[in-house]
Amino acid sequence: MMNSQIAESEKALVARARAGSRTAFGELVRRHSHRVYGMSFRILKNREDAEDNLQNVLCKAFGKIQQFEGNSQFSTWLVRIAINEALMMLRKRRPEEVAASIEDDSTSDGQEPKAEVRDSHADPERQYLTKELATKALEILNPTLKYTFILQKGEGWTSRELAEALDITPELVKSRIFRARVRLRQRLLNLGKPAAPMALQSYNS
Numbered sequence: 769m770m771n772s773q774i775a776e777s778e779k780a781l782v783a784r785a786r787a788g789s790r791t792a793f794g795e796l797v798r799r800h801s802h803r804v805y806g807m808s809f810r811i812l813k814n815r816e817d818a819e820d821n822l823q824n825v826l827c828k829a830f831g832k833i834q835q836f837e838g839n840s841q842f843s844t845w846l847v848r849i850a851i852n853e854a855l856m857m858l859r860k861r862r863p864e865e866v867a868a869s870i871e872d873d874s875t876s877d878g879q880e881p882k883a884e885v886r887d888s889h890a891d892p893e894r895q896y897l898t899k900e901l902a903t904k905a906l907e908i909l910n911p912t913l914k915y916t917f918i919l920q921k922g923e924g925w926t927s928r929e930l931a932e933a934l935d936i937t938p939e940l941v942k943s944r945i946f947r948a949r950v951r952l953r954q955r956l957l958n959l960g961k962p963a964a965p966m967a968l969q970s971y972n973s
Contacts, residue, residue, distance in 0.1 A: 778841075782833075782836065786834055800846050801822060803843060807851065811919070812854050821854050822850075825846060832849075852911055855918055904959055916944040917952070920945055927945075
């Protein structure tokens with residue numbers, strides 16, 4: 769009974785917020801900002817960045833509250849915005865790590881990725897090409913596939929953790945990872961054939 773009353777109260781708050789009530793939106797923020805901050809910190813691993821991301825998410829949520837149709841919980845909607853905003857920052861930070869994860873087909877879904885052995889004397893030109901190709905390849909993915917892929921393969925999240933954060937099933941997480949990898953591999957091959965065949969040698973094996 770208590771849970772249903774809380775849910776009903778939240779629906780009323782969302783309705784008032786959509787009607788323009790700043791007080792109602794403020795109450796929603798009070799209830800869920802800790803979860804948005806926690807998600808931001810987990811992705812960004814930096815308190816200041818997480819705080820900045822929280823503010824960005826709340827501003828964006830307030831501006832887009834009319835787009836929230838109530839098909840999911842309000843907290844889930846906020847978390848999705850938080851993940852998308854945080855990953856926009858990560859994409860600029862470490863695209864080369866995502867590129868490395870695309871090559872690793874031996875890591876199974878839901879398990880921690882194996883430690884990667886890096887050559888400290890690796891060819892800097894090849895590293896640059898790999899980074900550039902990964903950045904371009906990620907641009908073709910829709911946001912849903914992109915942030916699911918980066919969080920698992922770039923940040924080490926398990927399928928279960930992603931399922932809980934995104935309010936979906938672990939099976940759907942695995943499906944998204946598979947589709948993202950297939951599209952990224954093909955995109956990398958298409959991008960690399962004329963410009964950087966060495967950078968993609970491992971994909972052709």
